[in-house]
Amino acid sequence: MTALSLEALSDEEVLARFVDAGAPVGDRETAFHTLVDRYHRRVFAICLEVLRSRSDAEDATQETFVKLARGAAGFRGEAKLSTWLYRVARNVCTDQIRHDARRPATPVADPGRLDDAPSQPDTSAATAEQLAVAAALDDLDPLSRRALVLVAVEGLTYAEAGEVIGLPVGTVKSRVSRARGRLAAALTDRRGPPGSDATPPPDRTSHP
Numbered sequence: 001m002t003a004l005s006l007e008a009l010s011d012e013e014v015l016a017r018f019v020d021a022g023a024p025v026g027d028r029e030t031a032f033h034t035l036v037d038r039y040h041r042r043v044f045a046i047c048l049e050v051l052r053s054r055s056d057a058e059d060a061t062q063e064t065f066v067k068l069a070r071g072a073a074g075f076r077g078e079a080k081l082s083t084w085l086y087r088v089a090r091n092v093c094t095d096q097i098r099h100d101a102r103r104p105a106t107p108v109a110d111p112g113r114l115d116d117a118p119s120q121p122d123t124s125a126a127t128a129e130q131l132a133v134a135a136a137l138d139d140l141d142p143l144s145r146r147a148l149v150l151v152a153v154e155g156l157t158y159a160e161a162g163e164v165i166g167l168p169v170g171t172v173k174s175r176v177s178r179a180r181g182r183l184a185a186a187l188t189d190r191r192g193p194p195g196s197d198a199t200p201p202p203d204r205t206s207h208p
Contacts, residue, residue: 006034011081019073036065039082042164043089045154049146050093060096064089082163136186143167144179151176 006014017023017031043064047057067088075084137145143165150161151172162172 002030006031011035011038012077015072015075015081018069019075032069035068035081039085040065041154042082042156042160043085045150045156046086046089046164047093048154049149050090051096056096060089060092063092063096067092086164132187133183136183139186140179140182144175144182147172147175148179148183152180 006017009017014031014034018028018035020028040061044057044061047060047064048054051057051060064085068085071088075081137148140148146165147161147167150156150164151158156164158169158172158176161176162169165172167175
């Protein structure tokens with residue numbers, strides 16, 4: 001059995017191949033990796049949105065799939081596998097936060113740079129830009145912020161983001177559109193009008 005032959009199967013059918021104790025070990029591993037490939041990005045996006053740290057989100061994502069492997073036989077199909085998996089991811093993140101009282105509440109400004117943030121204040125223009133984005137994101141309502149981060153930062157499609165959040169595609173699109181507009185307006189307010197921080201031109205007045 002190859003991963004390609006599993007592509008046409010539903011999540012639940014692929015899971016059934018994984019939990020089939022009588023199937024060859026290689027076939028079971030292929031089935032499991034097929035599910036990982038299908039959901040790794042979405043699970044990571046959920047963990048990053050909750051934990052706000054790429055390294056912590058990677059750990060939580062790995063733990064989520066470990067729980068999938070261990071609990072697959074107990075899946076009863078009362079909900080879609082994706083819904084069950086997202087619930088597991090959120091529970092893993094909640095447990096991780098509960099057991100780490102030292103976790104900083106750093107807003108998601110640029111997830112690619114969070115783990116590399118300097119320990120000392122940085123007054124550079126790049127850092128000021130990140131802080132402005134973070135502050136503007138915090139001004140959004142939680143649902144709009146989640147939708148925007150999933151689509152604009154993590155690159156999920158509107159349909160994927162809707163499945164993660166539990167909203168119709170049309171609602172996600174409108175949320176993201178309004179969030180982008182509010183974010184742009186907030187950043188404009190924080191930066192000031194165009195040219196307000198420009199360096200004044202040199203004095204060209206001739207002197208006697």
